[in-house]
Amino acid sequence: MERSELESDIQYLPGVGPKRAALLRSELDVHRIGDLIRLYPFRYIDRSTVVPIADVVPDAAFVQIQATVASSEFQGKKLSVWVQDGTGTMELVFFKGIKYTADRLQPGKTFLFFGKPTAFNGRVNIVHPEIDQPGTVGGATVPGAAQPQGTAGPAQGAAASGVMTGVYTSTDRLKNAGITGKVMNKLMANALQLCLPEIQESLPEYILKEKGLVSLNYALKNIHFPTDAYALRKATYRLKFEELFLLQLSLLKQKYIRSRADKGIPMPKVGDAFNKCYQALPYDLTGAQKRVIKEIREDLKSGRQMNRLLQGDVGSGKTMVAVLSSLIAIGNGCQACIMAPTEVLAQQHFANISKYLAPTGVEVALLTGSTKTAERRRIHQGLEDGSLGIIVGTHALIEDNVLFHRLGLAVIDEQHRFGVDQRAKLWSKGAGGIPPHVLVMTATPIPRTLAMTLYGDLDISVIDEMPPGRKPVQTMLITEGKRTALWRFIRDQIALGRQAFIVYPLIFESEKVDYQNLEQGYERVVQAFPFPPYKVAIVHGQQSSEDKAFNMNAFAAGRANILVSTTVIEVGVDVPNASVMVIESAERFGLSQLHQLRGRVGRGSDKSYCILVKGQKVSKESQKRLELLCATENGFELAEEDMKMRGPGDLEGTQQSGLPINLAIASLARDGALLAEARTYAEQVLERDPLLERPENGRLLYELRKDKYKVHDYSRIS
Numbered sequence: 001m002e003r004s005e006l007e008s009d010i011q012y013l014p015g016v017g018p019k020r021a022a023l024l025r026s027e028l029d030v031h032r033i034g035d036l037i038r039l040y041p042f043r044y045i046d047r048s049t050v051v052p053i054a055d056v057v058p059d060a061a062f063v064q065i066q067a068t069v070a071s072s073e074f075q076g077k078k079l080s081v082w083v084q085d086g087t088g089t090m091e092l093v094f095f096k097g098i099k100y101t102a103d104r105l106q107p108g109k110t111f112l113f114f115g116k117p118t119a120f121n122g123r124v125n126i127v128h129p130e131i132d133q134p135g136t137v138g139g140a141t142v143p144g145a146a147q148p149q150g151t152a153g154p155a156q157g158a159a160a161s162g163v164m165t166g167v168y169t170s171t172d173r174l175k176n177a178g179i180t181g182k183v184m185n186k187l188m189a190n191a192l193q194l195c196l197p198e199i200q201e202s203l204p205e206y207i208l209k210e211k212g213l214v215s216l217n218y219a220l221k222n223i224h225f226p227t228d229a230y231a232l233r234k235a236t237y238r239l240k241f242e243e244l245f246l247l248q249l250s251l252l253k254q255k256y257i258r259s260r261a262d263k264g265i266p267m268p269k270v271g272d273a274f275n276k277c278y279q280a281l282p283y284d285l286t287g288a289q290k291r292v293i294k295e296i297r298e299d300l301k302s303g304r305q306m307n308r309l310l311q312g313d314v315g316s317g318k319t320m321v322a323v324l325s326s327l328i329a330i331g332n333g334c335q336a337c338i339m340a341p342t343e344v345l346a347q348q349h350f351a352n353i354s355k356y357l358a359p360t361g362v363e364v365a366l367l368t369g370s371t372k373t374a375e376r377r378r379i380h381q382g383l384e385d386g387s388l389g390i391i392v393g394t395h396a397l398i399e400d401n402v403l404f405h406r407l408g409l410a411v412i413d414e415q416h417r418f419g420v421d422q423r424a425k426l427w428s429k430g431a432g433g434i435p436p437h438v439l440v441m442t443a444t445p446i447p448r449t450l451a452m453t454l455y456g457d458l459d460i461s462v463i464d465e466m467p468p469g470r471k472p473v474q475t476m477l478i479t480e481g482k483r484t485a486l487w488r489f490i491r492d493q494i495a496l497g498r499q500a501f502i503v504y505p506l507i508f509e510s511e512k513v514d515y516q517n518l519e520q521g522y523e524r525v526v527q528a529f530p531f532p533p534y535k536v537a538i539v540h541g542q543q544s545s546e547d548k549a550f551n552m553n554a555f556a557a558g559r560a561n562i563l564v565s566t567t568v569i570e571v572g573v574d575v576p577n578a579s580v581m582v583i584e585s586a587e588r589f590g591l592s593q594l595h596q597l598r599g600r601v602g603r604g605s606d607k608s609y610c611i612l613v614k615g616q617k618v619s620k621e622s623q624k625r626l627e628l629l630c631a632t633e634n635g636f637e638l639a640e641e642d643m644k645m646r647g648p649g650d651l652e653g654t655q656q657s658g659l660p661i662n663l664a665i666a667s668l669a670r671d672g673a674l675l676a677e678a679r680t681y682a683e684q685v686l687e688r689d690p691l692l693e694r695p696e697n698g699r700l701l702y703e704l705r706k707d708k709y710k711v712h713d714y715s716r717i718s
């Protein structure tokens, strides 16, 4: 094979060498020269304007001034240089290389200084500005630009060439090793010089034409050294599209391959149990529930394995969908399991599901960590001989000694709480070596763009309609000053026969300080609501499961008026009589989580309230989040907003996925429309050429082999 610059070790790039190469590898994950040119600037500095000193304000963006050195002065290890430009005087401060700098900045000489102004002792100064000779900008010499494609159009505006300088992610270690912003620009110029001639277009010609995208060559050149803002926009758009398109292509291709390869247990019938349950339902299913059940039915009878994600807001009625799906499995001679993340939830599921199953005669049992040995034995036996049709439980379900006669369907509630290995274990329990159909249910609404990436290889169903009769929950934001009024309000609600949740943040289950918050909070609540007549229960993660269940049940049964808790009640818990949800230090929760908590109330026929108590110091952003929660009850809208504010990486449920949700240039939060478009293109390409065997798609296959686009089979292994 020909020698490839792109594939060359980064240490051979002029200006790098072994020492810097080690840092580029460890700090930036850059191993080859080709990796470097795919490291894009995260912003740009416009060095085309010179700002008069009189106009420089502190904490503005970076500024460039042109000024003459008036005097300089050493103060211990600090060098102060005073410069003036006719509109004013400014101090420049240096802590490193001060001897060299003082020599260079001779009084009377004029330079361009570039840096970020800060306020210090009531004055504005710039610490460690970059220094250039007037008439030069940046430092790197830019290799000849490839011509844009016809579609790029002529450059608009007449900005000088190379005035926008890219700024790259850096670290202290890089800076200490002398890899400054300026050096990065230089390295990038060197890398482009070497690599541009061998860059091959990654996207098929017909897509470039149809979408009016610039070539990869042009895009890479202009993402690092934009000739002007227009070229930069073109380059950015093209690279974003490429990234989103290749990722979607990879996900969809995998899904396609699997759907052809993975046999599923055929379930052609609906069966008696389903029909009996359906006819005995105390209510009509919502349109959304019906639609989703139909989607699941289609999957189950297809002969291929179902891998479906069911998203539905809290209270949208997912349990019923789980029950009816399980009954289809029963109707086809199979068993079903329903797994929940916590003991409390599993118990509640079991209680509800038992009710629904009563008319069907199907046997159901509950298996959790605290199931007694004798009962456990009975359950194991029933699962093995097939007399037990449906099993509800926690992680206890996937232990090695749990064997099924014929497991056909696994329903996983709140899937993100299950780890990698656990899911894999579940797969191995299928009937006759065929993996069970999998239905993953989540009440954390995931923005569409994120779902398409995180679960790109799953089918997605959405329940976007609430059962009738749910009243809106009135949400209010208050400060500590309103505490007395809040207690009075809760007393009034209790007098009306209602109940209240009071939730304290518990970010790390193990952190002592969080428990102190909770304990102190509990003390306060008990003081404000003394026994008799009030009864306050408390539930948290460090209690034994018996204590937890006891307290939880006391509240659910109406024996306690108030439940003080951590977020253990976040998922699933159903107490229709509870009308107040108080969330303490609400700013410490994510939007989606707050929304979930709020969903615990408003389940009964009474008007419900969610009261957010905010702490003393709340950032502007948190304040905005909390206000948004007061303004809308749409979980998907909140999730979108949460993603925009916090970034996709911080959203609940995304951390463990291991998928590249923090992309190199595109943003799942901001580029939703482009993502949808990229996905449509990916679908079209695969429709015509599912395995990318055609010559015009050959390059795509090559691109998908890159680590970045290698998606693991999420539903199966991870």
Ligand code: ADP
Binding pocket: 283, 284, 285, 286, 289, 312, 313, 314, 315, 316, 317, 318, 319, 320, 443, 467, 468, 572, 574
């Ligand atoms: P989630 O989606 O949060 O799991 P659940 O399945 O717990 O929601 O349902 C919430 C409540 O709504 C339950 O009390 C359930 O009985 C009720 N419910 C579910 N579907 C309907 C429906 N179609 N009509 C009326 N009530 C319903």
Ligand code: MG
Binding pocket: 318, 319, 413, 572
């Ligand atoms: Mg539920």
